[in-house]
Amino acid sequence: MSKKQKSFKNQKKVSSLFVNGVLIFICLIWIIPTLGVLVTSFRYSENIFQSGWWAAFPHRGYVETREINIDPSTDVNGPITIDGVTHSFDEWRNGITMPDGDRYTWYGNKRTLLVKVEERKWLGFETNLTLDNYKDTLTGKEISFTDGMGNTIVRKGNDLGGAFLNSIAVSIPATIIPIMIAAFAAYGFAWLNFPGRKLFFTIVVALLVVPLQIALVPILQDYTKLNLNGTFLAIWMAHTGFGLPLAIYLMFNYISTIPRELLESAFIDGASPFTIFTKLILPLSVPALASFAIFQFLWVWNDYLVALVFLGDKTRVVTSALAAIVGEKGQDWHLLTSGAFISMILPLIVFLALQRYFVRGMMAGSVKG
């Protein structure tokens, strides 16, 4: 090996170390927020307020080991000497680190005459974990928990279990219906001839980036007249309408590239367009259908605005139920974190299992606004 090649190889090694180091750092930043929520969702609410979630991991921390009772004859208003160290009451109250590394903290007011001693030790993983937070968020019944000050609090649960079911009832049809309608339409645009074909497809392309806010006010008027607000049908149709331009566009791109010879032989055999569509086109378009299905499913499941507007507060989906917890119980982190995780779990599974299809759909649809 020549000298030049060797130095080139070393250089490559250094740059690979640098690249991986930077990427690992970025990935850590990306993961830590979610990790914090996951860890917190298993901790008791009083623990959540006593220490940050990172305290659940091994670290060096102070552990209370003993208490010292102060001689009642001590003048608490002057300097107080404990174990050879002298400080004022306020200083003791805030905690003093002693020469041997222990921390002494005066507990309560001047009359309690009690000092707690903490030693600095290595602490292992927090083992005091619970699944109760999940139970409490899932139920719609009354729940009770202990807050940061040690008080018992009774609240009404937010019924995330019911919201989860509602989300399924919204997402599955709101995924299948637009795909079905779009696949039919894409086939019509790609392979059938009819007046207005080009004009209609131009409209589809134009509608790709139209913000859905433009439709909310009139559609809500229609729904109110039809007494449709709060029904699943209302939100399916809304999601279908808002998802259709992209769905048609993607399906058209795919279906129009199916080789002409494949279809022509079927046409010659006298098959009707409907048979060709169901027997030939649909099976051939499975990859495109799957890509869009994942795309639409994640979009509908994670949607908040459309659900808020058309379903309202009576029928809550996971996003609106979680937003309601944020509004009503903004400091009850044990409920917020477990709720957030319940809302994330299904899309995360779908996403991780089928991400290849998702990426493909995303690439094809990068024109959507």
Next chain:
Amino acid sequence: MQNNPFKGIVRLFTSAIGRILVSIIVPLLTFLVLWQGFIFLRDTKVNQFLVVIVAIVWGVGGVMLLYYVTNWLIEKLPKEWRNRLQPFIFVGPALAILGWFLAIPTFRTLILSFQDQTSRVFVGIDNYIFALTDRIMLEAFRNNLLWMIFGTFFSVSLGLIIAVMADRSRFENLYKIIIFMPMAISFVGAGVIWKFIYTYRGEGAGIAEIGLLNAIVIVLGGTSQPWLQQPPWNNFFLIVIMVWLQTGYTMVILSSAIKGIPAELLEAARVDGSNELHIFFNIIIPTIKGTLITVSTTILIFSLKLFDIVRVMTGGNYGTNVIANEFYLQRFTYGNAGRASAIAIILLVAVVPVMIYNLRQFRERKAF
């Protein structure tokens, strides 16, 4: 008989009516059946699980039936009729829904935007005067501008850097999945995740900061802050959330564009002794310029319509309001349909250049 002009006109007329029938009446009938069913479902109090299953079967089955029944009917018709109407079995329902939910509402919203809050009296351009000059709206415009500039810049440049770097690592896929994962999380969920990072408890004996950001600030010797309540900086703390959510998207798209750069091009540059920075700015960026523009446009439109994050994190308070949130407030909190419509029209006008660009691209592709 074939040359009878009268018959030709009748045929044209009837087939046009037939097309309209297929496109509108059939979906309408399906809708009517589903509609009454769902009002019943909404008002009943049976087991929720059952309702969910019935709803799914009913909805999906109903739409499938629509296609089968119309096709069955049309195949019964004489051949000539059949050929004219058949395409509309396929595109009819889609056109009806697009018309009802997007195309026509655009014009209805335009009309509403010139009416007062009850949508009865015409008020001229009053709503637009509000939408373009009111202090609240100006603040929302400023914030949207911040989102569009900084949100887009950071998502795209971070995505580009990660894509270029991951291309040189053996663990490319692992890194990419991690960066990409937030794409599966809802904005509301992401809101909770980041609210926890920014949470603030204040000073007092025995109170520990449980928010990561404040804990880090304290370790570094600072004092904890209520980050989300300090304008204008709180906008940037919200923008961070969008960057966290969207970088995965830009990374994946840009990464595939980078992989499309011919390897010889990069090799040649390396043999010539160009350093990596030089290659990045003079070869990679010019080659993927088209993709960069597309990705940036997508994120720009996205930040223009941004709603959920602001709604969940601050509700638009503390100087963090954005246009889409003000739209929601006007319509659903203050009940002013006119002002809300004017805001929606402004959002639409803002995306018109992109729409024109898309249409032009489409025409150039000659897909038809």
